[in-house]
Every structure is written in C-alpha cells, then in structure tokens.
Amino acid sequence: MRLYQLDSYATRFQARVERVWSDEKGHYAVLSQTLFYPESGGQPADRGVLRGPFGEVQVLHAYEEEKAFGDVVHVLSAPIPEGVEVEGEIDWPRRFRHMQRHTAQHLLSQALLRAGGYHTVAVSLDSPVCTVDLEEEAEEAGVLEAEALANFAVYADYPVEAFYVSEEELARYPLRRPPKVRGKVRLVRIGDFDLAACGGTHLKTSAQAGPIKVLKWERYKGGTRVYFMAGWEALEDYHAKHALLARLALAFSTNPLELEKPIRKLQDELYALKGENQALREGLAEALLPRALEEKALLVPLPVLGELGKRLARFEGTFLLVAPEGRFVAVGPRRGEVLERLKALGGRGGGKEAVQGALPPGRAVEALARVRELL
Numbered sequence: 001m002r003l004y005q006l007d008s009y010a011t012r013f014q015a016r017v018e019r020v021w022s023d024e025k026g027h028y029a030v031l032s033q034t035l036f037y038p039e040s041g042g043q044p045a046d047r048g049v050l051r052g053p054f055g056e057v058q059v060l061h062a063y064e065e066e067k068a069f070g071d072v073v074h075v076l077s078a079p080i081p082e083g084v085e086v087e088g089e090i091d092w093p094r095r096f097r098h099m100q101r102h103t104a105q106h107l108l109s110q111a112l113l114r115a116g117g118y119h120t121v122a123v124s125l126d127s128p129v130c131t132v133d134l135e136e137e138a139e140e141a142g143v144l145e146a147e148a149l150a151n152f153a154v155y156a157d158y159p160v161e162a163f164y165v166s167e168e169e170l171a172r173y174p175l176r177r178p179p180k181v182r183g184k185v186r187l188v189r190i191g192d193f194d195l196a197a198c199g200g201t202h203l204k205t206s207a208q209a210g211p212i213k214v215l216k217w218e219r220y221k222g223g224t225r226v227y228f229m230a231g232w233e234a235l236e237d238y239h240a241k242h243a244l245l246a247r248l249a250l251a252f253s254t255n256p257l258e259l260e261k262p263i264r265k266l267q268d269e270l271y272a273l274k275g276e277n278q279a280l281r282e283g284l285a286e287a288l289l290p291r292a293l294e295e296k297a298l299l300v301p302l303p304v305l306g307e308l309g310k311r312l313a314r315f316e317g318t319f320l321l322v323a324p325e326g327r328f329v330a331v332g333p334r335r336g337e338v339l340e341r342l343k344a345l346g347g348r349g350g351g352k353e354a355v356q357g358a359l360p361p362g363r364a365v366e367a368l369a370r371v372r373e374l375l
Contacts, residue, residue: 001033002072004046005162005186008099008201010035011092017052019071020082026060027076035090036062038072042123043102043200048090054080059088095201100231101125103160103190103202103209104150108132108228110176110194111149116142120177121223128233129215131225138217138224147214147228154210158191160202211235281307292319296375297368305329309354320371326359328367334375341370 003013015031022028029050036059039045045062058077065071080086102125109120109132122133164184165173179185179197188198190206203209213234215227229237245256252262285307292298292312300308302323309329312319318332328349330338335355342349342359345367349357359367 003033003035004037004201005199008095009204011095012087012089015086015088017080017082017084017086020080022079027057027079029074029076029080030065030071031074031086031088034062034072034074035088036072036074037095037098037201038062038064040064041198041200042105042125043098044126046090046095046098048088050074050076050080050086050088052080052084052086054078054084059090097128097231097233098125099201099203100209100233101128101130102198102200103206104212104228104230105130105132106188106190106194106196106198106202107150107153107206107209108146108212108214108226109196110190111146111153112138112143112226113176115146115149118142118146118224128229128237129227130229131227133220134224134226136223137219138226143214143217143224143226147212150212151210153190153193153206154212155207156191156193157205157207158193159205160188160190162186162188162198162202211238213237277303285311292321293317295372296320297322297371299324299364299368302327313354318375320368320375322359322364322367324364326361326364328355328357328359328364330355330371337374338371341374342367345370 003010013033013035015033017029018032019030020028036046036048037043039062048059050057050059057080059074060077061075063073065073105123105125112118112120112132112134116138118134118136118138120132121135124131164186167183167185170179170185173187173195176194176196185197186199187195188202189195209230211234212228212230215229217224217226245259248259249256252259254262281304284304288300288304288308289311292308293315296317297320300321300323302325305321305323305327306329309321309331313331318330318334318338320328320330320338322328328342331354339349339355345363346360347357347367349355
C-alpha cells in the first residue's frame, strides 16, 4: 500500500519486510506498505531511514518495480532481514520541498494553459530550479501573465484534494491533460483552478506552494522550456540574490535597483581598455616583426606571443617565440623539429598549424639558443 497517497504529511509508518535482495549495485527491500514516494512523474524519490532489530539503515532511493502499479523498491545503505517488522521515517524537509515544487507545477501548468493556451508535455522537479516543457512556442506576455495567475492561485488558498475515479467516469471531469494510466485513476484537484490525474504528493492548500517565480524560458524541441522555483526554495533564492545586490550596491555606493548604470559605465570603460590593449599589442607585434624575421628565435613579452606568431606564419621559414614565463609558439615547416628540441628541455606542447606549449621555469634562454642552432 502506498501510504503517501493517503496522507502526504505523515512521516512515520510501520511495515513488514516482504522481500529483500542485493546485487553489485546495492541492497533492496519491498515492504508491506510505505510512505516513501518512488521517483516518478518528474518528482524525485523520498529518502529517510528504516529501523528494526537490525538497527537503522538509510533509504537512499525508491523506485517502482513496475510503472504505476508495481511494488515500491527501497534502495538501502545495508542489507536487512526478510520478514521483520520495521519503522520507516521519511526525510520530511526534503518531502515538503518536493510537495511545494509539485503543487506549484500544477498551478503553473494550469496558468500557462489559461494565459496562452500552452500545454505541458513534460516536467522535471529534481532540483530547486524546476522545469515545465510546453508543446507550443511561448511568448513573453503569456509567460508573465501565467506567473501572475499562478501566484493569484497561491493567494487564493485553494484546498488541494486527491480522490479516485474509474476509467469510465473520467469523461465527467475536465482534466488539464489526459491520464497516463488505465483503470482506477487518482485525480488531484486544486479548488476550482486545476484538475489533473496525478499519483504524486501534494500540499494541503495552494498557499503553501508560494511564491512561484519564473526564472527564464527558452525554445526547446519545437516548444518552450520554462524554468521556475517555488516555496522555500524561491524564498532562499530571493534572499541570496537580495544579499548579493545589497553588497554590490554598497560597493558602488548606489541603490540596488540602480546598479545597471555604474555597471554599464564599467563595461564601457572595459571595452575601451580592451580596444586600447589590442591596438598596443598589434603595434608591438608589428615593431618586433623585423627582428623576429632576422633572428628566427626571439624572447618576447607574453601578451604579444600570439599576435606576433600569426604574423610570422605568413612568411617563409620556421620561427620560435618564447615568453619569459616559459610559454612558446613555433610556426613554419620545421616546427616539429623545434618541438623535439624543446621537449629535450622538459617542454610540452603540440598543435597542427602552430605548435604551442610551455617550458619549465628558467629554460627560456637555453631553449632559444638550441633552436637558433637548428634554424
């Protein structure tokens, strides 16, 4: 029996161990009844402990042996004996967060349907940042309206209830999407806002799912993927971002909501400095080019290594450039021979059109002398 479908807020239960087995991947048990939710429908599995005459073992994961109506298999940290009575306890903080994610997903999926006619085809609730995949390409106005509508449903404090109907009765219920199971179907109703077939765990009221915050959305497999957070996790995300904005505002001596202005000013200055730096590197590379063509192997400042290497590659001959820090670039038809000489000094590197790499500290001058002999 799946006790979590009777009471999502229960945390402890008694059961009998009906089957156990182990393999190279772990230890497993099937119980006469359980509160542990098995991973399904995008919702992660519960975790917790089993206690009995064997002591205490961790429940690391739970899954369905067969989809929908199979036994719930508990993955354990150690083997336990068959036939004993056990007490199970789920990790309640983890379960409650999953319930917030799941109930929020129902609200958001219904809101997306109402706001833009967007149909949910898949969900993922296995991390604080959850996703809803839509069949259609969503527009910004529709997604933002759906976020507002979902939060209005939170504030409405709708009751959340689960009940079972037969397959023949389904036609009487305006479901958001058709069920994926046959026979007796479990429906979850959130006031007069949403009604969907679902076997997962849910909150008692919609108010406990809030706030619901859409983080972003993007085109995905011909439709749209919407990223959102809910409940405690949305609040934690808000607190972290608020603290970050407060620190940045203090550093820039401005209001948190006016940070864009000093940041844009810094960006403009950075782009200007990058342009000046590039111009200086190109100018220095051009100035060093005649000497590099003459000497074949040259010690150069690290920032100009790549720029000068590109220029030398246009000329006949083989050239080596080494920075004082040990970085090097070799270009030309005999660059392979150059690399072999550098390897004899402990250098490492490679490449097709140009050989790049590094020498051990203090070997730059010696490397230049050896390569000049070669070239």
